[in-house]
Amino acid sequence: MSSKDQFDSFMNGSSQDLPTSVLEEHFSPDTLGAFNTEQFSRLSQILARNDASTDLKSTILSSAIKYLRSNSKNDQLKQGSQALKLVLRILTSENYKLDNGTLDNLASVVALYANCQDDTDVTSQVVMVLAKVIELNASHAPAALSSAMEDLLLNDSISSVSTAFALLTLLFHISPQIGQNLFSMDQLHNINPRHFQSERVTVSALEALSAACVNKECRSVVAVKFQDVVAEALKSEKTPVKLLAAAILIKTKAVSETNTKGEDTKAILDLSELLEDYVNDYDNRVDKYYTIALEGLAYTSLLTQVKKRLIARPNTLKALVSVVKSHYTKSPWVYCALCILTNLTEYPPALTPEQLRMRQLKDYAGKAGIESDREPAEDVRARCKLVFDTSIVGIISQVCQKFTTASKATSGSLMRNLVTDKTARKDFAKQGGIAALLYFLLPDSGLDAKQTAITTSALAKTFISVDPSIALSSKISPLVPVGPLVEQLSVDASDIPLLDIFEALLALTNLAAVDGSSRDAIVSKAFNKLETLLTSSNRLVQRASVELVCNLSMSMLCAEKFLDGSGPAKSRLDVVALLTDAEDEPTRIAAAGSLAVLSEWGGLAAQELVKSDRVTKGLVKLLSDSNKDLVLRAMVTLKNIAEGNQIAELVKIDGFVDSLKKLQSGNSDVASLAKQVLQLTD
Incomplete structure (x- = not known):
């Protein structure tokens, strides 16, 4: 052929x-x-x-x-x-x-x-x-697309103008920078007003304006150059047109630096009702316009009054959860629904005195924006419970592998909010929340440093209250959460770094109690950071650090850090010994416990411990302390040192034998230990 x-x-x-x-x-x-x-x-x-x-x-x-x-x-x-x-x-x-x-x-x-x-x-x-x-x-793409846009606008027909706005909408989603450049074109701001009498042009223009509102400079242009178009559209009897106009006004007013808590906030609240009604009517939705309603509500749900209205409508919560469950391939829907749920469950941040003064000044100057009023934590906790009871955690754990990076980050924030209430943490783990958090924290998840810190905070809170050996399924090794929790110990991106570090330390302390491999992994990854935190100026961070060391001391890797006879090891022992005399009593108990656990490592441990005057003198001093827990830990340590063939060195310490004699009376554990050590002195 x-x-x-x-x-x-x-x-x-x-x-x-x-x-x-x-x-x-x-x-x-x-x-x-x-x-x-x-x-x-x-x-x-x-x-x-x-x-x-x-x-x-x-x-x-x-x-x-x-x-x-x-x-x-x-x-x-x-x-x-x-x-x-x-x-x-x-x-x-x-x-x-x-x-x-x-x-x-x-x-x-x-x-x-x-x-x-x-x-x-x-x-x-x-x-x-x-x-x-x-x-x-x-x-060359920006110039080519600008030329194409200009040709459409110069054609000056209903069809070409509508197409120009549609092109702009697509470009804002594909390349926000090119979209912003085209939005600044003079021809776009001088379109013949008669074209907006066409619903086709109006809808296309409103969609472009809504997309443009993602950019601060473009929002200003929308508010000034297109205010008449948006205001007229808001009067329309057509639901799509009215929804779009409402969403645009909300976006421009909600993020305006000149927004006050007066007229603008009232206008936003009124506009929000239209969006709330549309989101609530999930079964009769038109997909294209449901997106608009969700986007607008993601802004207005920052307001306390809107939160109260939303949480009072069970069908709205049901609709938002249905979006996440059934439409996870529609990323704008899921992201917006998750944003709304996150706003509903967001606790007001704890403000320092300086931050409080700045907030008061902003309020006085009328520049607080759409920032939510500070609500009582009890009100937020009640909303969290209602959201949690929708089984949203279980749904997220089932579909999260389909999420975009933005949806993953927002889910992390939502979950952090939900586990802030300690009573929810056990059920959170049962619903698969830990597995979802660990998925979000994978190295290739795309979360930035701040989003990672927030998500890790949710993980830490859960492990503080739930036994890791029970919370982790047979498919998840206790080694998996160690990595992100260790990273949290040196977090820089957090708004509340000390709290995040403190909670990560507590979570690691619980993980260290699971098994030897968990302890070894923590020592390998975290010891350098942990050593620094032992001398933290924050009382709670220092306490949690010592408690973690106490649990880790059962690991040979950790024991070597204190008992290998090197200069750094001796310095570490001295630090722990000094902490037995700290002002914070739980810190003292944890430090004494650390020495007791280290002393369990036999004769070599006894040799190294007895070489430190701070350790031995500190232990003898604890024998006369009023806290029985401290006395017991000191007694255990001294007994182990004595049994490690170091009794002769202990006897040389002033007050050692006299203290033992005072403690030997009675039937307590301390008295029994004192008698055993005294027998070794004979």
Whole structure:
């Protein structure tokens, strides 16, 4: 069969495949005009072999652009899906170079398809093509897209203006910087007002303005240049138009630095009711506009009054949970729903006196923004319980692997809020909360330092109250949470670093009680940080550090840090000995306990302990302390040292024997130990 016959056979459908060489020989710029869907698909498969020449790719791309432009003129935009897929196949082919001229031509025609919002297939192809051209030629893409946008606006028809706004919306989602650049175009701010009498233009414009509100500078432009358009849209009887307008006004007012707690807040509360009603009506939703309502509510739910209204409507909570459970592939929905739930459960931060004064000044100056009023913790705790009772933790643990990075971060904040109440922690673990947190904390999860600190805080809070050996399933080793908890010991990104460090220490202390491998892992990863924290100026952090050392001292790796006879080891022993005389009594008990555990390591341990005057004299001093727990720990340590063939050294210490004689009377554990040691002195 000749090459021409092969090509004709491919064109009429008799053949499903075609050698690339034959395609190169007979393909012409007009060929695509006769293609059907099946032929487009087969041509795309041929290009996927990556053996087509650069000339053939250029010819097919030019033909596809011509085909797309022709369809756009004939108002057959929905038929462009297959050609767009072909364009994308070429753009994603190996080592493809997109020159400026081709980019200009491609941008001008792809822009024409930006407003096919009723055809998700076409829209998704447009998004992928735009994203790819920006990637392939980042330096020229802004100019090419600006030119395409300008052409649409200069056309000055209802269709072209609507398409220009639709293109802007897509670009804000693909490349916020390019979107911001195009939003500053003078032509966009001087559109003929009569165009906004068209619902098509109004909706397209409002969607673009809503997308633009992600940027601070763009929000200012929206508030000034488009206030009349938004205000008029708010009067509309059409729900989609009114929802969009409400969402835009909320975004511009909610984050305004000039927002007060007077008129603007009242306006936001009124607008929020419209969004609340729409979110509440989950079963009768229209997906496109449900997104708008969720986005707006993610802002207004920062307000205390909105929180109270939302929590009082059980169907709203049910709707938000249903979004997370059933629509986890729709990332904007899930992210917004999680933001709302997080806002509902957010405890007011503990303010330092300086922060409190600054807040009062902001309130006085009218610059507090949409910042929530400080609520009593009891009110927040009650809301947390209602949210927790929806089984949201179990749902997140089931679907979190489908989450975007933003949804993971927000889930971490939500879970931190929910486990702030100690009574919820056991059920939190049962519902799979720990597994979800550990998934969010994987190295490749994409969380930034602050988000990681918040998520780790939730993990620490849980392990403080729930026995790790019970909380961790058979599939999760107790070694897994050690890494993130150790990282928390040197956290810089946290708003409450001392609290986060303190809670991480407590969690690690509980993990250290699980088994030897857990203790060894903690010593290997955390000891350098822990050694620094032993001398912390914060009383609670220092106490928790000593308590962790006490548990870790059962590990040979930890014991070596204190008992290997080196200079650093001797210094560490001296530090622990000094802490037995600290002002904080729990710290003293933990330090004495650490020495007692270290003394269990036999004769070599006894030799090293007795070499330290601070250790031995400190222990003898504890024998006369009023705290029986301290006396017992000191007595255990001295007995172990004595049994390690070091009794002769102990006898030399002033007051040692006299203290033992005073303690030997009675039937207590201390009296029994004192008698045993006294016998060794004979």
